[in-house]
Amino acid sequence: MFKYHCLNPIADIGLNKFTGNYEKTENVNEADGVLVRSAAMHDMELPEKLLAVARAGAGVNNIPLDKCAEKGIVVFNTPGANANGVKELVIAGMLLASRDIVGGINWVAANKDDKNIAKTAEKEKKNFAGTEIQDKKLGLIGLGAIGIKVANVARHLGMEVYGYDPYLSVDAAWNLSRDVKHVLNVDEIYENCDFISIHVPLVETTRGMLNKDAIAKMKEGVVLLNFARDLLANEEDVIEGIKSGKVRKYVTDFPNTITAGQEGCIVVPHLGASTEESEDNCAKMAVKEMMDYLENGNIINSVNYPDCDMGVCTQAGRVAIFHKNKANMITRFTACFGDEGINITDMMNKSKGEVAYTMIDLENAATEEMVNKLKVIEGVFRVRVVK
Ligand SMILES: NC(=O)C1=CN([C@@H]2O[C@H](COP(=O)(O)OP(=O)(O)OC[C@H]3O[C@@H](n4cnc5c(N)ncnc54)[C@H](O)[C@@H]3O)[C@@H](O)[C@H]2O)C=CC1
Ligand SMILES: O=C(O)CCC(=O)C(=O)O
Numbered sequence: 073m074f075k076y077h078c079l080n081p082i083a084d085i086g087l088n089k090f091t092g093n094y095e096k097t098e099n100v101n102e103a104d105g106v107l108v109r110s111a112a113m114h115d116m117e118l119p120e121k122l123l124a125v126a127r128a129g130a131g132v133n134n135i136p137l138d139k140c141a142e143k144g145i146v147v148f149n150t151p152g153a154n155a156n157g158v159k160e161l162v163i164a165g166m167l168l169a170s171r172d173i174v175g176g177i178n179w180v181a182a183n184k185d186d187k188n189i190a191k192t193a194e195k196e197k198k199n200f201a202g203t204e205i206q207d208k209k210l211g212l213i214g215l216g217a218i219g220i221k222v223a224n225v226a227r228h229l230g231m232e233v234y235g236y237d238p239y240l241s242v243d244a245a246w247n248l249s250r251d252v253k254h255v256l257n258v259d260e261i262y263e264n265c266d267f268i269s270i271h272v273p274l275v276e277t278t279r280g281m282l283n284k285d286a287i288a289k290m291k292e293g294v295v296l297l298n299f300a301r302d303l304l305a306n307e308e309d310v311i312e313g314i315k316s317g318k319v320r321k322y323v324t325d326f327p328n329t330i331t332a333g334q335e336g337c338i339v340v341p342h343l344g345a346s347t348e349e350s351e352d353n354c355a356k357m358a359v360k361e362m363m364d365y366l367e368n369g370n371i372i373n374s375v376n377y378p379d380c381d382m383g384v385c386t387q388a389g390r391v392a393i394f395h396k397n398k399a400n401m402i403t404r405f406t407a408c409f410g411d412e413g414i415n416i417t418d419m420m421n422k423s424k425g426e427v428a429y430t431m432i433d434l435e436n437a438a439t440e441e442m443v444n445k446l447k448v449i450e451g452v453f454r455v456r457v458v459k
Contacts, residue, residue: 073093073094073095074093074094074095074105074366074367075094075095075096075097075102075103075104075105076090076095076096076097076103076105076106076107076362077096077098077099077103077106077107078096078106078107078108079100079106079109079111079113080107080109080110080128082109082355082358083128083348083351083352083355083356084355085356086107086128086352086354086355086356086357086358086359087355089356089359089360089363090359090363091363093367094363100116100122101121102119102121103119103121103122104121104122104123104124104366105122105123105124105126105362105366106122106124106126107125107126107128107355107359107362108125108127108128108134108135109127109129109345109354110129110131110134110342111134112134113125113134113135113136114135114136118136118139118140118143118145122143122145123144123145123146123365123366123456124145124147124148124362124365124366125145125147125148126147126148126149126150126358126361127147127148127149127150127358127375128351128354128355128357128358129149129150129153129345129354130150130151130152130153130217130218130273130345131149131273131274131301132147132273132375133273133274133275133301135147137375137376138376140376141376141377141394141426141427142453143453143454144453144454144456146371146374146376146377147374147375148358148361148362148365148371148372148373148374148375149358149373149375150353150354150358150361150373151217151373153350153356153357154344154345154350154351154354155217155218155221156221156349157344157345157346157347157349157350158221158299159218159221159225160347161325161340161343161344162218162222162269162297162299163222163226163229165269165299165338165340166205166210166267166269166297169267169295169297169321169323170203170204170205170295171200171201171202172200172201172202173200174338175199176197176199176200179196179199179200205226205229205230205267206229206230206231207231207232208231208232208266208267209231209232209233209234209264209265209266209267210222210223210234210265210267210269211233211234211235211236211261211262211264211265211267211268211269212234212252212268212269212271213236213237213261213268213269213271213281214237214270214271214272214300215235215236215237215254215271216241216244216272218271218300219235219237219271220247220248222269222271223235223248223249223252224248224249224252227251227252231267232253233249233251233252233253234252234253234260234261234264234265235248235252235253235254235255236254236255236257236260237254238256240254258286259289262289262290263290263291264291265290265291266293266294266295267294267295267297268290268294268295268296269296269297269298269299270282270297270298270299270300270305271299271300272300272304273300273301274300274301274304278304279304280304280305280306281304282296282298282304282305282306282309282310283305283306283309284306284309284313287309287310287312287318287319290319292317292318293317293319293320294318294319295319295320295321295323296310296319296321296322296323297323297324298322298323298325298326299323299325299344301326302326302328302331305322305324307324307328307330307331308330310322310331311330311334311336314334314336314337315336320336321338322337323340324337324338324339325342325343325344326339326342327339327340327341327342357373361373367384367458368382368383368385368390369382369385369390369392369431369456370382370383371429374424376424376427377394377424377427377429378422378423378424378427378428378429379422380420380421380422380429381420382418382431382433385433386433387417387433387434387435387459388437388459389435389436389437389438389457390431390432390433390434390457390458390459391431391434391438391443391455391457391458392429392430392431392432392455392458393405393429393430393431393432393452393454393455393456394428394429394452394454394455395427395428395429395452396426396428396451396453397423397424397425397426397427397428398451401428401430401449401451401452402419405430405446405449406419408442408445408446408449409432409434409442411445412439412441412442414436414438414439414442415435415436416432416433416434417434417435418432419432419433431458437457437459438457
C-alpha cells in the first residue's frame with residue numbers, strides 16, 4: 073500500500089487514477105509521494121519516507137530540486153500539460169494591453185444607472201480605444217511547450233513572430249511554424265518587437281533578465297508579457313519603463329506588492345494554468361508518473377533525475393540506486409550482488425548532471441544484507457527495493 077499527500081488541490085480526474093493500492097493521507101510525514109502545484113516547499117522539512125514529488129504543472133522553482141536529489145527523492149513535472157491554458161491567456165493579455173478593455177468595462181459598471189448610457193458610451197469610448205495586434209511584431213523568449221503554441225497562434229492572428237531559445241529541442245523545432253523568425257541573439261527581439269513575451273524557467277541564469285539594460289534596447293511603447301515567473305523581470309525597472317513611457321503595458325500573471333494596482337500594469341492572479349482542461353491534464357500526468365515510479369521504479373519526466381524506464385519487473389527482484397555520477401559505481405554495485413551469489417538479469421544506468429540512477433533486476437529478491445552493503449558505498453544517496 074502506498075500513501076500520497078496533496079500540498080495543493082489536485083483535480084479529481086487525476087486522483088481517481090490511483091488504484092486500490094493507494095491511500096490519501098493528510099500527514100505528509102507518512103507519504104510515499106507528494107503532489108503539488110505552486111505550494112512553496114523550500115522551507116519544508118523533507119520527510120524521511122518520501123520517495124517522490126510530482127508537480128502538477130511546469131515550473132519547479134517552488135521545489136528544492138538539489139536537496140531532493142541528495143535524498144533520493146525524485147521530482148517530476150508535467151511538461152506541456154498546461155501549455156494551451158497559458159497560451160490562451162497570453163493571447164488575451166496581448167488583447168487586453170492593446171485597448172483599455174478593463175477600463176472600458178469598469179466605466180460601464182460605474183455608469184450603470186445612467187439612463188443615457190448608450191449615448192454617453194459613444195462619446196466616452198475614445199478614452200479606451202487602442203491598436204490591433206495584426207501586423208505587429210511579437211518576440212518570444214523561450215520556445216518550449218508554451219512559447220511554441222503562442223508563436224503558432226500569433227502567426228494565425230497575422231503577427232510577425234520572432235523567437236529566441238538557445239536550447240531549442242528538435243521536437244520543438246518540428247512543431248514550430250516555419251514562418252517564425254528564429255533569432256540567435258535576444259537583442260534582435262528587444263530591438264524589433266512591439267510585444268515581448270517570456271516563457272523560460274526561473275533559474276539563476278534567467279532571473280531578472282528583463283531589466284533596465286534589456287528595456288533600454290527595446291522599442292518605444294513596447295508591451296511586455298510575463299506569464300512565466302515574476303522574478304524573471306526586474307519589476308522596479310519595468311515600472312520605471314512604464315513611467316518614462318518606454319513600456320506601454322506590463323501584463324503579468326504574478327501579483328506582488330510591486331505591480332498590484334500599478335498604473336500600466338495588467339495583473340492577473342496566476343490564472344495561466346487555471347482551466348479545467350489544464351488542471352485535468354496536469355493531474356492525470358502527475359499521478360501516472362508517480363504511480364509508475366512507486367510501483368516500478370521507472371522515472372519519466374523528472375527534473376532532478378534522468379529518465380530511466382525498464383517497464384514492469386518480471387524478475388524476482390528490482391533494486392534502484394540513487395548515487396553520484398562518478399566513476400566505478402556500477403562495478404561496486406555489481407560486486408555486492410556477485411558476493412551474495414545473486415544473478416543480475418537486467419540493468420540500466422542513466423545520469424543527469426551530478427546525479428545518476430541505476431536500476432537492477434535480480435533473479436532472486438534482494439536481501440537486507442545486500443541492501444546495507446549498497447547503502448554504505450561512498451556516493452550512494454539512497455537504495456530502494458522496488459520489488
Ligand atoms: N502562468 C502559469 O500558470 C504557468 C507558468 N509557467 C511558467 O512558464 C515556464 C515555461 O513553461 P513551458 O513552456 O511549459 O516550459 P518548457 O520547459 O517546455 O520551455 C521552456 C523553454 O525555455 C527555454 N530556455 C531556457 N533558458 C532560456 C533562455 N535563457 N533564453 C531563452 N530560452 C530559454 C528552454 O530551452 C525551453 O525550450 C515554466 O518554467 C513556468 O515557470 C508554466 C505553466 C503555467
Ligand atoms: O498550478 C498552477 O496553477 C500554476 C501553474 C504554473 O505556474 C506552472 O505550471 O508552472
